[in-house]
Amino acid sequence: MVEVIKTIPEMKAKVKELKKQGYKIGFVPTMGYLHEGHLSLVRKAKSLADKVVVSIFVNPLQFGPREDFREYPRDLERDLSLLEKENVDVVFVPSEEEMYPSDYQTYVEVVNLTDKLCGAFRPGHFKGVTTVVLKLFNIIQPDIAVFGEKDYQQLLVIKQMVKDLNLDIEIVGSPTVREPDGLAMSxxxxxxxxxxxxxxxxxxxxxxxxxxxxxxxxxxxxxxxxxxxxxxxxxxxxxxxxxxxxxxxxxxxxxxxxxxxxxxxxxxxxxxxxxxxxxxxx
Incomplete structure (x- = not known):
């Protein structure tokens, strides 16, 4: 069975244990409801690292007030089954309260890159993305993190954040995976x-x-x-x-x-x- 961790202290303890053994950690952050596109990111991470951590967290900060946070598809059992078949080592599944306790008040924002394309139509979206990704980076401390090129703006924003904040993480982009008729998987x-x-x-x-x-x-x-x-x-x-x-x-x-x-x-x-x-x- 794939190891499922739900709390930040447990996840940090697991990372400490893996690092102590000298393992290189690959990380794939997701919002779940996984498809072949996500699994391609997992395979890429496995090819570049010794141990792979996947997070599943539907991040409320990156949804606008009239967007689909409540409706966003969720199926944890199915996701875990898919990740087990890919031999993922750890799945981090924190709750909203675990990530954002009631006294939470810190946000991370990349400017310029985020005020065009999707950012122009989804104010606050990328602020939510960079905040949650930096938190996950701090919790999981990966050597490598893999992001899909379908979300091209997001990939650039994450690379900029990592560069600006001097994080020792290699950000790897992975090509868009498509259905047989060409529709990008989503x-x-x-x-x-x-x-x-x-x-x-x-x-x-x-x-x-x-x-x-x-x-x-x-x-x-x-x-x-x-x-x-x-x-x-x-x-x-x-x-x-x-x-x-x-x-x-x-x-x-x-x-x-x-x-x-x-x-x-x-x-x-x-x-x-x-x-x-x-x-x-x-």
């Missing part, structure tokens, strides 16, 4: 009806279209964004929140595509807010 895909699911695939197709246009020599990001918007608008149940073409390091919009860029899309499909992105090289 725990929120469960919200999609069969008809909405058909429309959701268009996000990845729009990114493919953007790449095709760039490869054909289009250098004007505004023209590409307009083409993508028109393409996505043809799909029912889908409302575009943003389409941006940005610098891969700063996330600032580019005026001319002359070097690699990231095309990032966020859209509501039914009630599911989905994101996807692609690194495009001219």
């Amino acid at each position: 725990s929120r895909n469960i919200y999609l009806s069969p008809k909405e699911r058909e429309s959701a695939v268009s996000l990845n197709r729009a990114l493919e279209l953007a790449e095709k246009l760039v490869k054909e020599g289009e250098k004007n990001p505004e023209k590409i964004k307009k083409t993508l918007f028109e393409f996505l608008r043809m799909h029912p149940y889908l409302i575009v929140q943003y389409i941006e073409i940005v610098d891969p390091e700063t996330l600032d919009p580019v005026e001319v595509i002359e070097k690699p860029v990231v095309c990032a899309i966020a859209a509501y499909v039914g009630k599911a807010r989905l994101i996807d992105n692609r690194l495009i090289k001219p």
